Amino acid sequence: MKVILASESSTRKKLLKKTGVKFLSRKHSVAENRLKTELMVAKKTNRQIALALATAKANSISKSFPKDLIIGSDQILVCEKKIFNKPRNRKEAFNQLSLLTGKQHKLLSAVCVVLNQKRLWFCVKTASLRMKKHGTDVLRKYFQKLKKKQGYSVGVYRYEIDNGALFDWVKGKRETILGMPTKELLLFLKRTGVC
Numbered sequence: 001m002k003v004i005l006a007s008e009s010s011t012r013k014k015l016l017k018k019t020g021v022k023f024l025s026r027k028h029s030v031a032e033n034r035l036k037t038e039l040m041v042a043k044k045t046n047r048q049i050a051l052a053l054a055t056a057k058a059n060s061i062s063k064s065f066p067k068d069l070i071i072g073s074d075q076i077l078v079c080e081k082k083i084f085n086k087p088r089n090r091k092e093a094f095n096q097l098s099l100l101t102g103k104q105h106k107l108l109s110a111v112c113v114v115l116n117q118k119r120l121w122f123c124v125k126t127a128s129l130r131m132k133k134h135g136t137d138v139l140r141k142y143f144q145k146l147k148k149k150q151g152y153s154v155g156v157y158r159y160e161i162d163n164g165a166l167f168d169w170v171k172g173k174r175e176t177i178l179g180m181p182t183k184e185l186l187l188f189l190k191r192t193g194v195c
Contacts, residue, residue, distance in 0.1 A: 002068040003194060006057040011153075011160055012073055012180050019186045021195050023071070028057035033085045036076070040083060047124050049083065050076045050110035054122070058114035066116040069194060073112075075179040077154040079105035087152045094143050097156040102133035107155065109176045111185050120192075123184040127172025134166065142166065153179070 003023040005016055013025055035056055039049045051074075058072025077084040079100060087093035107129065112122035134142075146158060157166055159177050164170050175182050189195050 001194070002065070003189070004061055004065055004068050004070050006061040006070055006072045009179070011178050014160075015175055015178055015180050015182050016071070016185075019182050019189075019195075021186065021189060026061050026065075028072070029060045030056045032074070036083065036085065046076060046078055046083065046106075046108050047110075050074050050108040051112065051122055051124055054110040054112045055114065055119055058112055058119075059117045062114045062117045068115075069120075069189075069192075070114045071111065071185065072114060073110065073180040075107055075109045075154060077105055077107055079103055084154050086154050087156060090143075093146075093152045093156045094139070096152075097139055097143060098136070100131045100155065100157075101139065102131060104128060104130040105155070107172070107177055107179075109179050109181055111180050111182075113185070113188060121188045123181050123188075125173065125176040125181040125184075127170065127176040129164075129170045129172075129177070130168045131166050132168050 003021055005012060005023050005025040006028040008025055008027045016023055032053060035053060036049060039052055053074035054072040057074060058070040062070045084096060087096050107127045108124060110122065110124045113120045
């Protein structure tokens with residue numbers, strides 16, 4: 001039985017690699033924004049939305065690998081009761097980063113394990129962050145440092161690189177902020193004898 005991460009995210013791959021778990025990674029086929037919108041229309045909670053997205057990603061890979069454990073993960077950002085989507089381009093990314101300045105937001109990170117399209121385990125963790133009130137010039141300088149070729153996270157900022165330099169305060173675990181609660185995941189995988 002193999003372990004497959006339903007993500008090509010370099011951050012998630014690094015997080016999982018640090019646990020010592022041997023795994024492969026595959027790109028999921030979930031239209032995240034469309035599914036997120038459907039879940040919001042259905043009045044699902046933020047926690048339910050994050051978990052449903054993680055599960056859908058895992059199931060999209062599980063169809064082709066029914067005998068393997070598939071790890072799905074997703075993160076949503078909520079600011080002033082609004083759920084953000086990943087920006088599609090640099091203009092959207094800068095605007096989204098600007099919307100967070102001087103405000104508190106929450107990151108909900110969900111991870112699940114699926115076997116043959118059945119969810120065996122899941123965990124959803126929350127982190128709260130308050131971004132300092134930054135002027136446009138500071139945000140532009142920060143934004144210029146971001147690599148254009150990398151996809152944007154839902155919050156746009158690269159916490160794994162700047163260790164929270166943009167923030168007044170942070171409450172929550174680093175792995176939750178980065179998008180995958182790996183400590184709890186590792187405990188589950190150890191209990192199942194995978195590692």
